[in-house]
Amino acid sequence: MNAVLLKELRQGIRNRYVLAAYLIFIAVLLIVVGVEMAGFMKVSADHPQMLFAAGKALFLAVHKIFAWVAMVFIPGYTAARLVHERWRADIDLMHATPMPPSALLIGKFRSAVALAGLFLGAALPFFGLSYFIGNIDVPNIVMSVALTLGAVAILTLCAILAAIAPMHKIIRGLALLGLAVFLYVAAEGWVGATEGLCSAGYMNILGNVNSCIGFAVGVTLGVSVAVLLYTAALAGFRPVGSDRMRPFRISATALLAGWGAVTALLSRREDSEGALEAWVVVLAFFAIGAMIFGMSERTEPGLYLRKRMPRSRVWRILGYPFRTGQLNAVCWSLLLFAIALGINCIAFPTWEVTEYCFVCRTPHVFPCSMTDREHALVLLLNASAYVLTVFAVWHHLLRRKVPASALWWVTLLVIVLTQIALSAICGSGVEFIKGWVGYLFANKRDVLPWLYIWNYIALVSLIPICLRAARGEAGAGI
Amino acid sequence: MNAPLAIEVTHLVKTFGATRAVDGISFTVPAGSVFGFVGPNGAGKTTTLRIMATLDEPDSGDVLLCGQSVHDDPREIRRRIGFMPDALPSIADITAHEYLDFFGRAYGLRGVALAYRLEEVEDFTGLRPLREKTLAALSKGMKQRVCLARAIIHDPAVLLLDEPAAGLDPRARVELRDMVRQLAAMGKTILISSHILAELAEMCGGVIIMEQGRLLSQGTLEAVAMGTRPDAKVCEVSISVVGGRAFPRATAHEDVRPPPDDAALQTLLGAIPAIRSFQKAAGGDEWIVTLQGGEEAAADVLRKLVEGGVRVTDFRLRKSTLEDVFMNVTTGGLN
Numbered sequence: 001m002n003a004v005l006l007k008e009l010r011q012g013i014r015n016r017y018v019l020a021a022y023l024i025f026i027a028v029l030l031i032v033v034g035v036e037m038a039g040f041m042k043v044s045a046d047h048p049q050m051l052f053a054a055g056k057a058l059f060l061a062v063h064k065i066f067a068w069v070a071m072v073f074i075p076g077y078t079a080a081r082l083v084h085e086r087w088r089a090d091i092d093l094m095h096a097t098p099m100p101p102s103a104l105l106i107g108k109f110r111s112a113v114a115l116a117g118l119f120l121g122a123a124l125p126f127f128g129l130s131y132f133i134g135n136i137d138v139p140n141i142v143m144s145v146a147l148t149l150g151a152v153a154i155l156t157l158c159a160i161l162a163a164i165a166p167m168h169k170i171i172r173g174l175a176l177l178g179l180a181v182f183l184y185v186a187a188e189g190w191v192g193a194t195e196g197l198c199s200a201g202y203m204n205i206l207g208n209v210n211s212c213i214g215f216a217v218g219v220t221l222g223v224s225v226a227v228l229l230y231t232a233a234l235a236g237f238r239p240v241g242s243d244r245m246r247p248f249r250i251s252a253t254a255l256l257a258g259w260g261a262v263t264a265l266l267s268r269r270e271d272s273e274g275a276l277e278a279w280v281v282v283l284a285f286f287a288i289g290a291m292i293f294g295m296s297e298r299t300e301p302g303l304y305l306r307k308r309m310p311r312s313r314v315w316r317i318l319g320y321p322f323r324t325g326q327l328n329a330v331c332w333s334l335l336l337f338a339i340a341l342g343i344n345c346i347a348f349p350t351w352e353v354t355e356y357c358f359v360c361r362t363p364h365v366f367p368c369s370m371t372d373r374e375h376a377l378v379l380l381l382n383a384s385a386y387v388l389t390v391f392a393v394w395h396h397l398l399r400r401k402v403p404a405s406a407l408w409w410v411t412l413l414v415i416v417l418t419q420i421a422l423s424a425i426c427g428s429g430v431e432f433i434k435g436w437v438g439y440l441f442a443n444k445r446d447v448l449p450w451l452y453i454w455n456y457i458a459l460v461s462l463i464p465i466c467l468r469a470a471r472g473e474a475g476a477g478i
Numbered sequence: 479m480n481a482p483l484a485i486e487v488t489h490l491v492k493t494f495g496a497t498r499a500v501d502g503i504s505f506t507v508p509a510g511s512v513f514g515f516v517g518p519n520g521a522g523k524t525t526t527l528r529i530m531a532t533l534d535e536p537d538s539g540d541v542l543l544c545g546q547s548v549h550d551d552p553r554e555i556r557r558r559i560g561f562m563p564d565a566l567p568s569i570a571d572i573t574a575h576e577y578l579d580f581f582g583r584a585y586g587l588r589g590v591a592l593a594y595r596l597e598e599v600e601d602f603t604g605l606r607p608l609r610e611k612t613l614a615a616l617s618k619g620m621k622q623r624v625c626l627a628r629a630i631i632h633d634p635a636v637l638l639l640d641e642p643a644a645g646l647d648p649r650a651r652v653e654l655r656d657m658v659r660q661l662a663a664m665g666k667t668i669l670i671s672s673h674i675l676a677e678l679a680e681m682c683g684g685v686i687i688m689e690q691g692r693l694l695s696q697g698t699l700e701a702v703a704m705g706t707r708p709d710a711k712v713c714e715v716s717i718s719v720v721g722g723r724a725f726p727r728a729t730a731h732e733d734v735r736p737p738p739d740d741a742a743l744q745t746l747l748g749a750i751p752a753i754r755s756f757q758k759a760a761g762g763d764e765w766i767v768t769l770q771g772g773e774e775a776a777a778d779v780l781r782k783l784v785e786g787g788v789r790v791t792d793f794r795l796r797k798s799t800l801e802d803v804f805m806n807v808t809t810g811g812l813n
Contacts, residue, residue, distance in 0.1 A: 003583035007572065014571040014612075081570075089565045093628070096531050096561045097584035098553040239533060 003099065004107020005114070011081070012115060021073050025065070026122050032061050033126055059130035060198065063144055064191050066123045070116050070152045071187040075159035078112045079176060082163035091164075091237075101237035105160065105230070112156040116149055136198075143202040144194050150222060151190050155183060157229035164236030168464040224255045243324040249332050250322055252286055257339055287333035381451035386415050388458035395465050483542075484509040484636050484667035485530070490539035492525050499525045501691035502539070507669055507684070509544075509635075512662045514678035514800070515671040517688035518808055523671045524564065526688070527638050530669075531561035543636055557585065560629035564641035566621040567613055567628070574616065574624050575600070575609035578631055585632035595631060603627040603657065619650030626657060637661065639670045643677065655681055679800040689808045702803050715776050717765045717783065718792035719743065746786045750779055764792075 012018050040054040085091050094104055127141055162175045204211075231248040238244035259282070310316050321331040390411040394402060402410060485507040492500040500522040507513045517523050528534040530541050532552040541548045544558050567577060578599065582592045600606045603623040608616060616624065622642065629637060639658070643651045651674070658681055662668055669686075672678050678685070685702055687694045695702045740758065747756045747767065752775040756767040769775050776795050783790055 003580055006583065007569075007576070007580040010576050011569070011571040085569065089563065090567065090569050092533055092563065092565075093561075093567070093581075094584065095533055096556060096559075097581065098556045098586060099584040100553075239535065242535065 002103060002107040002110060004094075004104055005110045008081075008107060008111030009114060012111065015077075017077065018115070021069065021077075022118065022122070025069050025119055028065055029062060029123060029126055032065060033058065033129070036061055053135050055130045055133035055135040056198070058133060059127060059136050059141060059144075060195055062123055062126040062130065063148070063194065063198075066119060066145075067148045067151075067191050067194065068187050070119055070148060071155055071190060072183045074112050074115050074119075074152055075155040075183055076180065077115070078108060078156055079159035079163040079179065082108065082160060083172070083176070086164065095237075095239060102234060104237050105234050108160055109153070109156060113149075113153065116152050120145065120149070140198050140202055144198050147194060148190065151186065154222060154226050154229065155186060157226060157233055158182070161229055161233040161236065164233055166236065170463050170467070171460055174460055224259075227251050228255065245324045245329075246322050253322070253332070253335065253339070256283055256286060256336060260339060283336050283339075287336045378451065381455060383415075385451060385454040385458055386418075387411055388455065388462060390414050392458055392461045392465070395462075482509045483507065484511075484544055485669060486542040487526070487530075488540050488542075490526065490529065490541065491537045492522075492529060492534065493537055498691050500529070500536070503688065503691070503693040504539075505686050505693055505696045507667060507686075509667050510662075510665050511684060512658070512668045512670065512682045514675075514682040514685040515669055515688070516673070516675060516678065516685060516800070516804060517694075520690075521688040522691040523688055524640055527561070527640050527669070527671060530638055531559060532556055533561075557632065558634055559636045559638060560632070560634035562625050562629040562637070562639045562642055564644060566618065567624055569613060571612065573610050573612055574605055574620075574627075577613060577624060578605075578627055581628045582631045587632065595633070599627045599631055602630075602660070604653075619646050619653075622646060622650065622654065623657075626654070630661065635667060637666050637668045639668065639672075641671055641673070643672060643674050651677065675800040675804055685800060685803070687804065687808065694808065695803075699800060699803065714796040715767050715769065715779065716759075716792070716794045716796060717767060717790060719763050719765070719783075719788050719790055743788060746783065746788065750782055752779060 036054065036058050040057075044054075082091075091104075095101070127145070130136055131138065131141060159179060162172070162179045165172075165175075167175065228248065228251060231251045235244040235248050310319065321328055321335045390407070394407060394410065483506045485505075487506070488504045490500050490503050491498070503522075503526065515523050515527070525534065529536050529548065530543065532548050532555050536548075543555050546555055546558070548555050569577060572580075575596065578596055579592065582596060587595055597606075600609055603626055605620070605623055605627055608620060613621065613624065626639075626642065629639070642658070643654055646654065655677055658668060658670070662681070670678060670682065679699060682699070684696070684698050686696045687702065743765070744756070747753055747765070750769075752769045752771045754768045754770055756765055758765050767779070769779060771778075773795065776793075780790065780793050
């Protein structure tokens, strides 16, 4: 048995929050089931057939409570415990044992699953009761519970990542706050989605091609996200300098390239434009993520010291973007953009959007639907986001290489190069100067939330620097 | 024949941003010995210990533990060492026994072997009566025992102890010292980082002194004390004398002279070539004399004093304490 799993289970059964949550969960279940049954008994006095319809309603009510508790409490509890252990350096002690980092992560993950099983055990009799009352079959019950457990697994991985990733305590606090909001939204959305699917009947999906495709895409995306979260969290458990980002970079590149290939295959479909947009946005987010992760990484002397660097020069060069290190993170980002550009420009030479691409000769002019005032706000937010981002990246990565006096020129250069790259990928042509954000956002009002989020993230990443500057510490930078 | 080396550190470098926490240090610790690892705060001791414990990677250089490099197989190294950091265990909702059981499993122990080892370690550290208490309910001294028990649960050959006695009361400190002595008697190689120099001097056969990431001195306490002075073999003696009447005549041939007064004693001391300086302690008959030549020179001085008619009531060779050595070696520079 995994040592971490055993430890977590021992801690779990002694933890007062787990005990309280479990007791409250059972009490709420009893109350809800009692109220539901009492309501149906009252109605069925006049209409006996109504009692047989109570099964599905009872199942949905119990499932809703189970989903809420499992999707909010379990990831939250796992993250809180991990943050506590990390804060008090207990994780260090575990790293000093021969136990591999993956055993730590798997142990934490499996203990969360075991906890979900504990709550599921309490809910199972009520699921059974709803089945015996009728109007809901076993496949629907199993599918709903399985999907919810899958969502709990993904959210737990999210929580582990937020708790273990190297970041400033203020940013971690904000990340955990964001995680709490995310858990709430995810639980709310998930309960609604499973209710809808359950009402329609999962078995009916098999008869509909589009639903099947959507379901398959959802499951594939879920598995892909789980793989990425696992490799990213694993990196958090491994020591700095141990080439810890390698599995994440390899899996992320493979998954993103695979997604691009699938988009290429589906390019004739009517909604392919939306798929490409989504892909490019995800690509950009992962590239930014790689940069942020790269900031916490050191260069790669460890690989040379451990004699793990390939002897062949060709392999060394090919593997460069996938290795840990700040410059390698930049290379990885460039590789992702190159993949995007390559698939866009080479795989779809006749595709409508690609014709407007920067590399093509017929730039497309999109009609501008924004007022001047809205356009000015977009430009302002865009400019501030670029400036804040460049300042943060400069402070973390390039302070010793680029003098502060050259920072404004660097910012200008970054804006121009990024816009050219975005235009090249997204096909807005020379319009990048007018729109600043290329085809994706040029003339759409929904650009504003994205820009707000971008500014927010950049500002948050600057908080530690500003705090150090306020305390007058050396090397505060700005 | 020299003892085999348990720890070999060669040209170790570790930087954090612009700070060079460990700056190319090299030292060795023979197997079965207890070495003190001392230096001011920020000297790089903890960083060095963390690299040895494979928790951090060096920028360059190597550490061999029992002949195995930390770069080649960190997991094998972890099986051979026991690391006790300066932080106390704080895992919530877990008893001392479960805590040790977890680490025993983490080191690959299972079944009867684990149960036997747990009993052994709990008996050794005196944790048996407290095994069912949660960590939060234990005192600091008891938590430190749990920490030591955790470090030795897998019976490692090398123990790295980082500030094991920090914040402990005198009794807990004495008990910890006894346990370390017992471990040393079992043949373990122990490297202890500590600021309590008097205790280190009692426990350690050797000492390693660091400052600002650099190694200042290494060796046995005596060797380091000798090496810290620019002129080797300098020592201090304190001499107590009494004035008054001459020695009673024992035989007819015995010299009968009055004991020298202070001025005469100064002249006498000044005439001895080995003596470099001397001064009378305030308010007493004690003289502090610095001389060159070690114990032999001290014996000569005593002989000459007696021959000069000085009535010596106390003659003590003051050996350098670790504190003296530390103060002589370090400059107080901050990293």
